[in-house]
Amino acid sequence: MNATGNTSAAVRLRVNGVVRExxxxxxxxxxxxxxxxxxxxxxxxxxxxxxxxACTVLVDGRRVYSCLLLAVALPDSDVTTVExxxxxxxxxxLQRAFxxxxxxxxxxCTPGQLCSALxxxxxxxxxxxxxxxxxxxxxxxxxxxxxxxxxxTHIVAAVTAASKTIAEGxx
Amino acid sequence: MKTFRYExxxxxxxxxxGVAAHPGAAFLGAGTSLVDLMKLHVEEPTLxxxxxxxxxxxxxxxxxxxxxIGATVRNSDxxxxxxxRAEYPLLxxxxxxxxxxxxxxxxxxxxxxxxxxxCPYYRDVTKPCNRRSAGSGCPALESRLPHSPHLAxxxxxPACAAVHPSxxxxxxxxxxxxxxxxxxxxxxxxxxxxxxRPPGDAPPDDTVLARADMITAVRLPAATAAWPCAYRxxxxxxxxxxxxxxxxxxxxxxxxxxxxVKLAFGAVAPVPWRARHxxxxxTGRRPVGHVLRQAVDAELVHARPLHGNAFKVDLLRNMTVSxxxxxxxxxx
Numbered sequence: 001m002n003a004t005g006n007t008s009a010a011v012r013l014r015v016n017g018v019v020r021e022x023x024x025x026x027x028x029x030x031x032x033x034x035x036x037x038x039x040x041x042x043x044x045x046x047x048x049x050x051x052x053x054a055c056t057v058l059v060d061g062r063r064v065y066s067c068l069l070l071a072v073a074l075p076d077s078d079v080t081t082v083e084x085x086x087x088x089x090x091x092x093x094l095q096r097a098f099x100x101x102x103x104x105x106x107x108x109c110t111p112g113q114l115c116s117a118l119x120x121x122x123x124x125x126x127x128x129x130x131x132x133x134x135x136x137x138x139x140x141x142x143x144x145x146x147x148x149x150x151x152x153t154h155i156v157a158a159v160t161a162a163s164k165t166i167a168e169g170x171x
Numbered sequence: 172m173k174t175f176r177y178e179x180x181x182x183x184x185x186x187x188x189g190v191a192a193h194p195g196a197a198f199l200g201a202g203t204s205l206v207d208l209m210k211l212h213v214e215e216p217t218l219x220x221x222x223x224x225x226x227x228x229x230x231x232x233x234x235x236x237x238x239x240i241g242a243t244v245r246n247s248d249x250x251x252x253x254x255x256r257a258e259y260p261l262l263x264x265x266x267x268x269x270x271x272x273x274x275x276x277x278x279x280x281x282x283x284x285x286x287x288x289x290c291p292y293y294r295d296v297t298k299p300c301n302r303r304s305a306g307s308g309c310p311a312l313e314s315r316l317p318h319s320p321h322l323a324x325x326x327x328x329p330a331c332a333a334v335h336p337s338x339x340x341x342x343x344x345x346x347x348x349x350x351x352x353x354x355x356x357x358x359x360x361x362x363x364x365x366x367x368r369p370p371g372d373a374p375p376d377d378t379v380l381a382r383a384d385m386i387t388a389v390r391l392p393a394a395t396a397a398w399p400c401a402y403r404x405x406x407x408x409x410x411x412x413x414x415x416x417x418x419x420x421x422x423x424x425x426x427x428x429x430x431x432v433k434l435a436f437g438a439v440a441p442v443p444w445r446a447r448h449x450x451x452x453x454t455g456r457r458p459v460g461h462v463l464r465q466a467v468d469a470e471l472v473h474a475r476p477l478h479g480n481a482f483k484v485d486l487l488r489n490m491t492v493s494x495x496x497x498x499x500x501x502x503x
């Protein structure tokens with residue numbers, strides 16, 4: 001039984017490999033915990049209602065909308081944000097592919113797109129197959145990330161190319 | 172958002188007792204729907220009882236050979252489960268047609284079934300809404316503009332025509348799923364076809380469940396396992412959108428006749444709509460074009476479209492006839 005008699009709680013998260021102990025109001029979403037409490041502002045707040053995907057991060061290896069999850073309900077979770085690219089080679093490969101394919105204009109949705117793409121590659125690997133993401137699958141499976149600049153064509157190309165690079169094991 | 176207390180009990184009994192004892196309490200699954208509604212001040216619980224640590228996250232085999240799906244199984248885990256994909260593929264299709272990967276990765280089965288309508292007036296506390304507050308009015312129905320295509324054409328009441336948004340619930344309705352419920356006075360089983368309440372005059376209660384009743388599992392009868400079945404959904408964009416109309420169907424043939432058929436419609440009624448008139452008209456018949464059309468019309472004759480959404484009746488007819496024809500081809 002983990003009960004708190006008040007409206008805040010101690011929350012322990014592992015963020016990009018570092019354990020962080022926080023005291024948070026129960027209302028704090030994972031997104032606000034990352035941006036406001038931990039000052040990790042790579043993760044962006046777009047709609048704050050789970051409709052745009054800008055806040056996408058990975059929790060325990062799964063891509064999620066950090067704006068819809070309460071931090072208090074994620075004890076001891078392992079969180080990867082776009083800042084985790086310094087330690088996750090796959091995120092770096094995705095970043096490089098976004099640059100090479102001009103897969104952004106304003107860039108506001110890009111951290112969410114990158115984390116979502118990493119989650120997509122993890123999901124495809126778990127489902128078997130050769131690890132590459134064909135364009136059709138990328139379009140459907142990246143539908144939870146909006147890009148108001150409309151860079152979709154280049155985003156699909158970047159994710160497909162990065163999936164090949166990662167599957168071939170070449171950095 | 173209003174402040175609230177948070178508890179994470181480790182037994183169903185404690186969770187139910189916790190909600191029962193506290194008038195402002197609500198169960199919390201992943202929160203993909205509830206947290207959103209709390210931000211909008213549509214829901215203002217003073218205590219959240221987190222049910223995701225209750226070991227209800229497994230999919231197992233029932234004594235009759237059917238499936239038992241724990242209430243906190245994540246939507247994506249349901250959709251990728253090998254037995255679901257092999258024996259009840261329409262469930263996987265329905266789940267994957269809804270929301271986005273980020274939501275499906277955390278959203279629970281129980282939470283999916285109990286999500287509230289997406290009617291924009293329900294979500295806007297500056298507007299009246301009979302479903303939020305009985306008797307306050309309905310700007311959607313009172314509008315003199317053409318009605319939203321997202322309103323119901325079947326089963327609406329003068330108080331509410333908002334549709335139920337779940338795809339999973341439509342597939343489960345076609346499959347005659349049973350909902351396992353634990354409340355303060357013990358456990359019981361509710362057929363999903365009796366779970367949802369038609370709106371009537373007092374629409375705030377979506378379901379027959381009381382406030383401290385908790386869904387613990389969904390059971391799928393073995394009887395419909397491995398029938399040819401499918402889920403089809405029409406929506407405003409190709410992905411990540413609530414339905415405009417959807418159809419879940421499963422059927423069994425002997426020779427060139429339909430011997431058994433299950434049919435449910437989604438996004439067209441305040442509840443997942445079991446099309447029993449159409450089922451009766453299909454049973455024992457050869458699935459040729461005019462038979463299918465007449466059978467679907469036996470259901471759609473009960474449709475009462477509003478000014479602006481009558482196209483949904485035609486859409487539903489075309490989708491259903493096409494889907495039944497495809498399934499009959501597979502079953503033959």
